[in-house]
Amino acid sequence: MEGLYIDGGRPLTGTVEISGAKNAALPILAATMIHGGVYTIHRCPDIADVALAGEIIETLGGRVERRGGSLVVDTREARGDAIPGALMGKMRASVLFLGALLARFGRAALTAPGGCPLGRRPIDLHLDAMARLGASVVLQEGAIFCEAPCLHGAVIELLFPSVGATENVLLAAVSCKGTVVLQNAAREPEIADLIGFLQAMGAEIAGTGTDTLTIRGGAPLRETTYTVMPDRIEAATFLCACAGCGGEILLSGADGRHLGPVLDALTDAGCRVCRGRDTVTLQTQGRLRAVREIETAPYPGFPTDVQAPMMAALLRAQGESRFSETIFEKRFAHVAQLRRFGAEIEVVGAGARVRGVAALEPARVEGTDLRGAAALVIAALQAPGRSLVLGLGHLRRGYDHLEEKLRALGANVAVKPVES
Ligand code: UD1
Numbered sequence: 411m412e413g414l415y416i417d418g419g420r421p422l423t424g425t426v427e428i429s430g431a432k433n434a435a436l437p438i439l440a441a442t443m444i445h446g447g448v449y450t451i452h453r454c455p456d457i458a459d460v461a462l463a464g465e466i467i468e469t470l471g472g473r474v475e476r477r478g479g480s481l482v483v484d485t486r487e488a489r490g491d492a493i494p495g496a497l498m499g500k501m502r503a504s505v506l507f508l509g510a511l512l513a514r515f516g517r518a519a520l521t522a523p524g525g526c527p528l529g530r531r532p533i534d535l536h537l538d539a540m541a542r543l544g545a546s547v548v549l550q551e552g553a554i555f556c557e558a559p560c561l562h563g564a565v566i567e568l569l570f571p572s573v574g575a576t577e578n579v580l581l582a583a584v585s586c587k588g589t590v591v592l593q594n595a596a597r598e599p600e601i602a603d604l605i606g607f608l609q610a611m612g613a614e615i616a617g618t619g620t621d622t623l624t625i626r627g628g629a630p631l632r633e634t635t636y637t638v639m640p641d642r643i644e645a646a647t648f649l650c651a652c653a654g655c656g657g658e659i660l661l662s663g664a665d666g667r668h669l670g671p672v673l674d675a676l677t678d679a680g681c682r683v684c685r686g687r688d689t690v691t692l693q694t695q696g697r698l699r700a701v702r703e704i705e706t707a708p709y710p711g712f713p714t715d716v717q718a719p720m721m722a723a724l725l726r727a728q729g730e731s732r733f734s735e736t737i738f739e740k741r742f743a744h745v746a747q748l749r750r751f752g753a754e755i756e757v758v759g760a761g762a763r764v765r766g767v768a769a770l771e772p773a774r775v776e777g778t779d780l781r782g783a784a785a786l787v788i789a790a791l792q793a794p795g796r797s798l799v800l801g802l803g804h805l806r807r808g809y810d811h812l813e814e815k816l817r818a819l820g821a822n823v824a825v826k827p828v829e830s
Pocket residue numbers: 432433434436502503530531532533534535536537570571572573574575596600714715737738739
Protein backbone atom coordinates (compact mmCIF):
# COMPACT_ATOMS: atom_id res chain seq x y z
CA MET A 411 0.00 0.00 0.00
CA GLU A 412 1.18 3.51 -0.81
CA GLY A 413 0.59 6.67 1.20
CA LEU A 414 1.29 10.36 0.88
CA TYR A 415 4.10 11.44 3.26
CA ILE A 416 4.02 15.15 3.99
CA ASP A 417 6.66 17.16 5.86
CA GLY A 418 4.48 20.11 6.81
CA GLY A 419 4.96 23.52 8.30
CA ARG A 420 6.11 25.42 5.22
CA PRO A 421 4.33 28.25 3.44
CA LEU A 422 3.10 27.58 -0.11
CA THR A 423 4.35 29.95 -2.76
CA GLY A 424 4.22 29.83 -6.53
CA THR A 425 1.98 29.12 -9.51
CA VAL A 426 -0.43 26.24 -10.15
CA GLU A 427 -2.02 25.47 -13.52
CA ILE A 428 -5.64 24.46 -12.92
CA SER A 429 -6.79 21.31 -14.76
CA GLY A 430 -10.07 20.69 -16.55
CA ALA A 431 -13.08 20.17 -14.31
CA LYS A 432 -13.79 16.58 -13.28
CA ASN A 433 -17.49 17.31 -12.88
CA ALA A 434 -17.72 18.77 -16.39
CA ALA A 435 -15.51 16.17 -18.11
CA LEU A 436 -17.59 13.24 -16.81
CA PRO A 437 -20.99 14.29 -18.25
CA ILE A 438 -19.25 15.39 -21.46
CA LEU A 439 -17.70 11.93 -21.82
CA ALA A 440 -21.15 10.38 -21.28
CA ALA A 441 -22.49 12.76 -23.97
CA THR A 442 -20.08 11.35 -26.56
CA MET A 443 -22.19 8.16 -26.44
CA ILE A 444 -25.33 9.96 -27.69
CA HIS A 445 -24.14 10.16 -31.28
CA GLY A 446 -21.52 7.92 -32.89
CA GLY A 447 -18.50 10.04 -33.84
CA VAL A 448 -14.93 11.00 -33.01
CA TYR A 449 -14.70 13.62 -30.27
CA THR A 450 -11.59 15.46 -29.13
CA ILE A 451 -11.89 16.70 -25.57
CA HIS A 452 -9.15 19.17 -24.67
CA ARG A 453 -8.10 19.96 -21.08
CA CYS A 454 -9.53 16.61 -19.99
CA PRO A 455 -8.11 15.98 -16.50
CA ASP A 456 -5.82 12.97 -16.04
CA ILE A 457 -7.64 11.49 -13.05
CA ALA A 458 -9.03 8.08 -12.10
CA ASP A 459 -12.70 9.06 -12.57
CA VAL A 460 -12.03 10.13 -16.17
CA ALA A 461 -10.13 6.88 -16.78
CA LEU A 462 -13.15 4.99 -15.41
CA ALA A 463 -15.55 6.88 -17.70
CA GLY A 464 -13.21 5.88 -20.56
CA GLU A 465 -13.37 2.26 -19.41
CA ILE A 466 -17.18 2.41 -19.47
CA ILE A 467 -17.11 3.78 -23.03
CA GLU A 468 -14.73 0.99 -24.08
CA THR A 469 -16.97 -1.63 -22.43
CA LEU A 470 -19.81 -0.24 -24.56
CA GLY A 471 -17.68 -0.73 -27.71
CA GLY A 472 -16.10 2.72 -28.09
CA ARG A 473 -12.40 3.61 -28.16
CA VAL A 474 -10.62 6.10 -25.95
CA GLU A 475 -7.10 7.41 -26.35
CA ARG A 476 -5.24 9.98 -24.25
CA ARG A 477 -3.06 12.39 -26.23
CA GLY A 478 -1.34 14.63 -23.69
CA GLY A 479 -3.96 16.81 -22.06
CA SER A 480 -6.67 15.71 -24.50
CA LEU A 481 -8.86 12.65 -24.78
CA VAL A 482 -9.94 11.35 -28.19
CA VAL A 483 -13.15 9.35 -27.94
CA ASP A 484 -14.49 7.32 -30.85
CA THR A 485 -18.05 6.11 -30.26
CA ARG A 486 -18.86 5.18 -33.89
CA GLU A 487 -18.76 1.44 -33.23
CA ALA A 488 -20.25 1.56 -29.71
CA ARG A 489 -23.27 -0.74 -29.59
CA GLY A 490 -23.51 -1.74 -25.92
CA ASP A 491 -26.35 -0.57 -23.73
CA ALA A 492 -25.39 -2.36 -20.48
CA ILE A 493 -22.80 -1.26 -17.91
CA PRO A 494 -21.45 -3.97 -15.58
CA GLY A 495 -21.99 -3.50 -11.85
CA ALA A 496 -18.22 -3.61 -11.23
CA LEU A 497 -17.83 -0.34 -13.18
CA MET A 498 -21.08 1.27 -12.02
CA GLY A 499 -20.12 0.70 -8.38
CA LYS A 500 -16.90 2.69 -8.59
CA MET A 501 -18.30 6.13 -9.36
CA ARG A 502 -21.51 8.08 -8.87
CA ALA A 503 -21.21 9.79 -12.26
CA SER A 504 -21.54 6.43 -14.03
CA VAL A 505 -25.30 7.02 -13.75
CA LEU A 506 -24.95 9.79 -16.38
CA PHE A 507 -24.64 7.11 -19.04
CA LEU A 508 -28.32 6.34 -18.40
CA GLY A 509 -29.60 9.40 -20.27
CA ALA A 510 -26.96 9.07 -23.00
CA LEU A 511 -27.70 5.37 -23.70
CA LEU A 512 -31.45 5.99 -23.73
CA ALA A 513 -30.89 8.80 -26.23
CA ARG A 514 -28.74 6.64 -28.54
CA PHE A 515 -30.26 3.15 -28.26
CA GLY A 516 -33.61 3.61 -26.49
CA ARG A 517 -32.37 1.16 -23.83
CA ALA A 518 -30.04 1.08 -20.85
CA ALA A 519 -29.22 -1.56 -18.25
CA LEU A 520 -27.27 -0.41 -15.19
CA THR A 521 -26.87 -1.05 -11.49
CA ALA A 522 -26.96 1.49 -8.66
CA PRO A 523 -23.98 3.87 -8.95
CA GLY A 524 -21.20 4.03 -6.33
CA GLY A 525 -19.11 7.05 -5.35
CA CYS A 526 -18.01 8.77 -2.17
CA PRO A 527 -19.86 7.57 0.96
CA LEU A 528 -21.63 10.83 1.81
CA GLY A 529 -24.84 9.34 3.16
CA ARG A 530 -27.91 8.29 1.20
CA ARG A 531 -27.41 9.13 -2.46
CA PRO A 532 -30.60 8.05 -4.22
CA ILE A 533 -31.23 8.40 -7.96
CA ASP A 534 -35.01 8.72 -7.74
CA LEU A 535 -34.98 12.15 -9.42
CA HIS A 536 -33.04 10.72 -12.39
CA LEU A 537 -35.42 7.76 -12.79
CA ASP A 538 -38.59 9.85 -12.34
CA ALA A 539 -37.37 12.25 -15.03
CA MET A 540 -36.62 9.40 -17.48
CA ALA A 541 -40.13 8.07 -16.86
CA ARG A 542 -41.55 11.55 -17.59
CA LEU A 543 -39.75 11.44 -20.95
CA GLY A 544 -41.54 8.18 -21.76
CA ALA A 545 -39.05 5.55 -20.57
CA SER A 546 -40.20 2.47 -18.70
CA VAL A 547 -38.11 1.98 -15.58
CA VAL A 548 -37.83 -1.47 -13.99
CA LEU A 549 -35.83 -2.07 -10.80
CA GLN A 550 -34.93 -5.71 -10.23
CA GLU A 551 -32.48 -7.08 -7.65
CA GLY A 552 -30.21 -4.04 -7.71
CA ALA A 553 -30.38 -3.71 -11.52
CA ILE A 554 -32.05 -0.84 -13.37
CA PHE A 555 -33.59 -1.46 -16.79
CA CYS A 556 -34.82 1.54 -18.76
CA GLU A 557 -36.44 1.30 -22.15
CA ALA A 558 -37.94 3.91 -24.44
CA PRO A 559 -38.48 3.13 -28.10
CA CYS A 560 -39.18 6.84 -28.49
CA LEU A 561 -38.57 9.52 -25.86
CA HIS A 562 -41.08 12.38 -25.98
CA GLY A 563 -41.26 16.00 -24.85
CA ALA A 564 -42.42 16.93 -21.35
CA VAL A 565 -42.41 19.60 -18.68
CA ILE A 566 -40.38 18.29 -15.75
CA GLU A 567 -39.91 20.03 -12.43
CA LEU A 568 -37.14 18.64 -10.24
CA LEU A 569 -38.02 18.49 -6.53
CA PHE A 570 -34.40 19.48 -5.80
CA PRO A 571 -31.91 21.05 -8.25
CA SER A 572 -29.84 17.86 -8.51
CA VAL A 573 -26.73 18.28 -10.64
CA GLY A 574 -26.74 14.70 -11.92
CA ALA A 575 -30.49 14.58 -12.62
CA THR A 576 -30.27 17.86 -14.57
CA GLU A 577 -27.43 16.40 -16.65
CA ASN A 578 -29.27 13.13 -17.26
CA VAL A 579 -32.34 15.01 -18.51
CA LEU A 580 -30.17 17.11 -20.87
CA LEU A 581 -28.47 13.98 -22.22
CA ALA A 582 -31.71 12.12 -22.85
CA ALA A 583 -33.72 15.11 -24.08
CA VAL A 584 -31.51 16.04 -27.04
CA SER A 585 -32.80 13.05 -28.96
CA CYS A 586 -36.46 13.05 -27.89
CA LYS A 587 -39.36 13.90 -30.18
CA GLY A 588 -40.63 17.27 -29.02
CA THR A 589 -39.58 19.89 -26.50
CA VAL A 590 -38.47 19.28 -22.93
CA VAL A 591 -38.77 22.06 -20.37
CA LEU A 592 -36.78 21.34 -17.21
CA GLN A 593 -37.72 23.48 -14.23
CA ASN A 594 -35.77 23.88 -10.97
CA ALA A 595 -32.70 22.72 -12.88
CA ALA A 596 -29.29 22.90 -11.18
CA ARG A 597 -27.25 25.95 -12.20
CA GLU A 598 -23.73 24.70 -11.53
CA PRO A 599 -21.18 25.97 -14.11
CA GLU A 600 -20.43 22.36 -15.08
CA ILE A 601 -23.99 22.14 -16.42
CA ALA A 602 -23.36 25.18 -18.62
CA ASP A 603 -20.24 23.40 -19.85
CA LEU A 604 -22.20 20.24 -20.72
CA ILE A 605 -24.76 22.42 -22.53
CA GLY A 606 -21.88 24.08 -24.43
CA PHE A 607 -20.66 20.65 -25.52
CA LEU A 608 -24.16 19.48 -26.54
CA GLN A 609 -24.67 22.71 -28.49
CA ALA A 610 -21.33 22.13 -30.24
CA MET A 611 -22.79 18.72 -31.21
CA GLY A 612 -25.79 20.54 -32.74
CA ALA A 613 -28.31 20.28 -29.89
CA GLU A 614 -30.80 23.11 -29.41
CA ILE A 615 -30.87 24.16 -25.75
CA ALA A 616 -31.95 27.49 -24.26
CA GLY A 617 -31.71 28.85 -20.71
CA THR A 618 -28.03 28.22 -19.91
CA GLY A 619 -27.20 29.44 -16.41
CA THR A 620 -30.86 29.68 -15.33
CA ASP A 621 -33.08 27.20 -13.51
CA THR A 622 -35.28 26.61 -16.56
CA LEU A 623 -33.76 24.75 -19.48
CA THR A 624 -35.60 24.22 -22.77
CA ILE A 625 -34.36 21.46 -25.03
CA ARG A 626 -35.79 21.08 -28.52
CA GLY A 627 -35.18 17.39 -29.17
CA GLY A 628 -34.30 15.77 -32.44
CA ALA A 629 -31.85 18.34 -33.85
CA PRO A 630 -29.27 16.59 -36.06
CA LEU A 631 -26.12 15.82 -34.07
CA ARG A 632 -22.46 15.70 -35.15
CA GLU A 633 -19.04 14.92 -33.70
CA THR A 634 -17.11 17.85 -32.25
CA THR A 635 -14.02 19.18 -30.48
CA TYR A 636 -14.36 20.89 -27.12
CA THR A 637 -12.28 22.35 -24.28
CA VAL A 638 -13.43 21.53 -20.73
CA MET A 639 -13.84 24.41 -18.25
CA PRO A 640 -11.30 24.80 -15.43
CA ASP A 641 -11.92 22.86 -12.22
CA ARG A 642 -13.31 25.29 -9.63
CA ILE A 643 -13.08 22.69 -6.86
CA GLU A 644 -9.41 21.98 -7.57
CA ALA A 645 -8.82 25.76 -7.65
CA ALA A 646 -10.60 26.17 -4.30
CA THR A 647 -8.56 23.32 -2.81
CA PHE A 648 -5.25 25.01 -3.67
CA LEU A 649 -6.52 28.36 -2.37
CA CYS A 650 -7.52 26.70 0.92
CA ALA A 651 -4.12 24.98 1.13
CA CYS A 652 -2.30 28.29 0.71
CA ALA A 653 -4.64 30.08 3.14
CA GLY A 654 -4.02 27.41 5.78
CA CYS A 655 -0.24 27.20 5.33
CA GLY A 656 0.44 30.88 4.64
CA GLY A 657 2.11 32.14 1.48
CA GLU A 658 1.22 33.52 -1.89
CA ILE A 659 -0.25 31.55 -4.77
CA LEU A 660 -1.27 32.27 -8.34
CA LEU A 661 -3.76 29.96 -10.04
CA SER A 662 -3.43 30.12 -13.81
CA GLY A 663 -6.24 29.00 -16.10
CA ALA A 664 -8.76 29.49 -13.27
CA ASP A 665 -12.13 31.19 -13.57
CA GLY A 666 -12.69 33.41 -10.53
CA ARG A 667 -16.33 34.03 -11.54
CA HIS A 668 -17.15 30.47 -10.43
CA LEU A 669 -15.53 30.90 -7.02
CA GLY A 670 -17.54 33.80 -5.51
CA PRO A 671 -18.51 32.45 -2.07
CA VAL A 672 -15.16 30.65 -1.64
CA LEU A 673 -13.21 33.84 -2.35
CA ASP A 674 -15.55 35.79 -0.05
CA ALA A 675 -14.90 33.35 2.80
CA LEU A 676 -11.14 33.49 2.28
CA THR A 677 -11.30 37.30 2.21
CA ASP A 678 -13.33 37.28 5.46
CA ALA A 679 -10.60 35.08 6.92
CA GLY A 680 -8.07 37.81 6.20
CA CYS A 681 -6.54 36.71 2.88
CA ARG A 682 -5.92 39.17 0.08
CA VAL A 683 -7.61 37.72 -3.00
CA CYS A 684 -7.47 39.10 -6.52
CA ARG A 685 -9.29 37.86 -9.63
CA GLY A 686 -7.73 38.36 -13.05
CA ARG A 687 -9.07 37.40 -16.46
CA ASP A 688 -8.08 33.76 -16.09
CA THR A 689 -6.07 33.91 -12.89
CA VAL A 690 -6.77 34.09 -9.19
CA THR A 691 -4.12 35.12 -6.67
CA LEU A 692 -4.19 34.73 -2.91
CA GLN A 693 -1.81 36.19 -0.37
CA THR A 694 -2.03 35.56 3.36
CA GLN A 695 -1.45 38.33 5.88
CA GLY A 696 -0.60 36.80 9.25
CA ARG A 697 -2.86 34.41 11.16
CA LEU A 698 -6.29 33.76 9.64
CA ARG A 699 -9.47 34.93 11.35
CA ALA A 700 -12.40 32.56 11.93
CA VAL A 701 -15.30 32.82 9.48
CA ARG A 702 -18.80 33.41 10.87
CA GLU A 703 -20.92 30.79 9.11
CA ILE A 704 -20.30 28.78 5.99
CA GLU A 705 -23.48 27.13 4.76
CA THR A 706 -23.27 24.84 1.76
CA ALA A 707 -25.95 25.33 -0.90
CA PRO A 708 -26.60 24.62 -4.59
CA TYR A 709 -24.75 26.98 -6.98
CA PRO A 710 -24.29 29.93 -6.70
CA GLY A 711 -24.05 29.13 -2.97
CA PHE A 712 -21.00 27.79 -1.15
CA PRO A 713 -20.07 24.43 -2.76
CA THR A 714 -20.44 21.34 -0.59
CA ASP A 715 -17.27 20.01 -2.25
CA VAL A 716 -15.24 22.83 -0.66
CA GLN A 717 -16.66 22.41 2.87
CA ALA A 718 -13.91 19.98 3.97
CA PRO A 719 -10.95 21.83 2.37
CA MET A 720 -12.19 25.15 3.84
CA MET A 721 -12.55 23.57 7.27
CA ALA A 722 -8.93 22.37 7.04
CA ALA A 723 -7.80 25.89 6.06
CA LEU A 724 -9.44 27.37 9.18
CA LEU A 725 -8.10 24.89 11.77
CA ARG A 726 -5.55 27.46 13.04
CA ALA A 727 -7.68 30.58 12.54
CA GLN A 728 -8.24 32.91 15.47
CA GLY A 729 -11.72 32.32 16.91
CA GLU A 730 -14.54 29.91 16.09
CA SER A 731 -15.67 29.09 12.54
CA ARG A 732 -19.04 27.49 11.91
CA PHE A 733 -20.05 25.18 9.09
CA SER A 734 -23.49 24.01 8.10
CA GLU A 735 -23.83 21.18 5.55
CA THR A 736 -27.15 21.21 3.72
CA ILE A 737 -26.49 19.07 0.62
CA PHE A 738 -25.21 15.71 1.85
CA GLU A 739 -26.18 14.16 5.16
CA LYS A 740 -22.86 12.47 6.05
CA ARG A 741 -20.21 14.86 4.94
CA PHE A 742 -18.17 15.22 8.13
CA ALA A 743 -16.15 11.97 7.95
CA HIS A 744 -12.98 14.09 7.74
CA VAL A 745 -13.63 15.63 11.19
CA ALA A 746 -12.48 12.62 13.21
CA GLN A 747 -9.29 12.47 11.14
CA LEU A 748 -8.67 16.23 11.41
CA ARG A 749 -8.85 15.90 15.22
CA ARG A 750 -5.77 13.65 15.03
CA PHE A 751 -3.77 16.74 14.05
CA GLY A 752 -4.92 18.38 17.30
CA ALA A 753 -7.80 20.26 15.66
CA GLU A 754 -10.71 21.24 17.90
CA ILE A 755 -13.94 20.49 16.06
CA GLU A 756 -17.37 19.72 17.40
CA VAL A 757 -20.10 18.26 15.19
CA VAL A 758 -23.74 18.77 16.10
CA GLY A 759 -26.19 17.36 13.58
CA ALA A 760 -25.51 18.93 10.19
CA GLY A 761 -23.26 21.61 11.69
CA ALA A 762 -19.62 21.79 12.81
CA ARG A 763 -17.78 24.31 14.98
CA VAL A 764 -14.04 24.73 14.60
CA ARG A 765 -12.13 26.44 17.40
CA GLY A 766 -8.81 27.55 15.93
CA VAL A 767 -5.71 26.15 17.68
CA ALA A 768 -2.28 27.81 17.74
CA ALA A 769 -0.54 24.89 16.03
CA LEU A 770 -1.24 21.47 14.50
CA GLU A 771 0.83 18.35 15.12
CA PRO A 772 1.72 15.67 12.56
CA ALA A 773 -0.53 12.62 12.32
CA ARG A 774 -1.25 9.40 10.45
CA VAL A 775 -4.72 9.72 8.92
CA GLU A 776 -6.91 8.07 6.30
CA GLY A 777 -9.24 9.76 3.84
CA THR A 778 -12.51 8.01 3.07
CA ASP A 779 -13.83 10.35 0.38
CA LEU A 780 -12.32 12.60 -2.27
CA ARG A 781 -12.72 16.08 -0.76
CA GLY A 782 -12.30 14.79 2.81
CA ALA A 783 -8.93 13.33 1.78
CA ALA A 784 -7.96 16.72 0.29
CA ALA A 785 -8.78 18.32 3.65
CA LEU A 786 -6.38 15.91 5.38
CA VAL A 787 -3.62 16.89 2.95
CA ILE A 788 -4.25 20.58 3.76
CA ALA A 789 -4.03 19.87 7.50
CA ALA A 790 -0.84 17.81 7.09
CA LEU A 791 0.77 20.63 5.08
CA GLN A 792 0.26 22.95 8.08
CA ALA A 793 1.63 20.57 10.75
CA PRO A 794 5.41 20.83 11.33
CA GLY A 795 6.88 17.29 11.14
CA ARG A 796 6.03 14.21 9.08
CA SER A 797 2.41 13.19 8.49
CA LEU A 798 1.05 10.27 6.50
CA VAL A 799 -2.19 10.51 4.54
CA LEU A 800 -3.72 7.19 3.48
CA GLY A 801 -6.60 6.76 1.04
CA LEU A 802 -4.62 7.92 -1.99
CA GLY A 803 -7.15 6.23 -4.26
CA HIS A 804 -9.70 8.90 -3.31
CA LEU A 805 -7.29 11.75 -4.16
CA ARG A 806 -6.43 10.12 -7.48
CA ARG A 807 -10.13 10.17 -8.43
CA GLY A 808 -10.26 13.95 -8.61
CA TYR A 809 -6.85 15.66 -8.40
CA ASP A 810 -4.65 15.76 -11.50
CA HIS A 811 -0.91 15.47 -10.64
CA LEU A 812 -1.51 16.59 -7.05
CA GLU A 813 1.97 15.82 -5.67
CA GLU A 814 3.75 17.58 -8.56
CA LYS A 815 1.55 20.65 -8.18
CA LEU A 816 2.14 20.80 -4.42
CA ARG A 817 5.89 20.35 -4.86
CA ALA A 818 5.96 23.26 -7.31
CA LEU A 819 4.56 25.37 -4.46
CA GLY A 820 7.40 24.33 -2.15
CA ALA A 821 5.63 21.53 -0.29
CA ASN A 822 7.61 18.50 0.78
CA VAL A 823 5.37 15.60 -0.29
CA ALA A 824 6.16 12.11 -1.56
CA VAL A 825 4.16 9.00 -2.40
CA LYS A 826 5.89 5.97 -0.90
CA PRO A 827 5.08 2.45 0.24
CA VAL A 828 3.70 2.63 3.75
CA GLU A 829 6.05 1.49 6.53
CA SER A 830 3.88 -0.28 9.11
C1 UD1 B 1 -22.61 16.39 -8.11
C2 UD1 B 1 -21.09 16.42 -8.11
C3 UD1 B 1 -20.58 16.39 -6.67
C4 UD1 B 1 -21.22 17.50 -5.84
C5 UD1 B 1 -22.74 17.48 -5.97
C6 UD1 B 1 -23.41 18.66 -5.30
C7 UD1 B 1 -20.52 15.32 -10.18
C8 UD1 B 1 -19.92 14.15 -10.87
N1 UD1 B 1 -20.60 15.26 -8.83
O1 UD1 B 1 -23.00 15.15 -7.53
O2 UD1 B 1 -19.16 16.57 -6.71
O3 UD1 B 1 -20.87 17.30 -4.47
O4 UD1 B 1 -23.12 17.50 -7.37
O5 UD1 B 1 -22.91 19.85 -5.81
O6 UD1 B 1 -20.88 16.29 -10.82
N2 UD1 B 1 -30.57 13.56 -4.64
C9 UD1 B 1 -31.73 12.84 -4.44
N3 UD1 B 1 -32.23 12.12 -5.49
C10 UD1 B 1 -31.62 12.09 -6.71
C11 UD1 B 1 -30.43 12.83 -6.89
C12 UD1 B 1 -29.92 13.56 -5.83
O7 UD1 B 1 -32.31 12.85 -3.36
O8 UD1 B 1 -32.13 11.41 -7.62
C13 UD1 B 1 -29.99 14.32 -3.49
C14 UD1 B 1 -28.64 13.74 -3.06
O9 UD1 B 1 -28.79 12.65 -2.19
C15 UD1 B 1 -27.97 14.93 -2.41
C16 UD1 B 1 -28.51 16.10 -3.24
O10 UD1 B 1 -29.66 15.62 -3.92
O11 UD1 B 1 -28.40 15.07 -1.08
C17 UD1 B 1 -27.49 16.65 -4.23
O12 UD1 B 1 -27.15 15.66 -5.16
P1 UD1 B 1 -26.78 15.99 -6.67
O13 UD1 B 1 -26.89 17.44 -6.93
O14 UD1 B 1 -27.56 15.05 -7.53
O15 UD1 B 1 -25.26 15.59 -6.69
P2 UD1 B 1 -24.51 14.62 -7.70
O16 UD1 B 1 -24.96 14.89 -9.09
O17 UD1 B 1 -24.51 13.24 -7.17
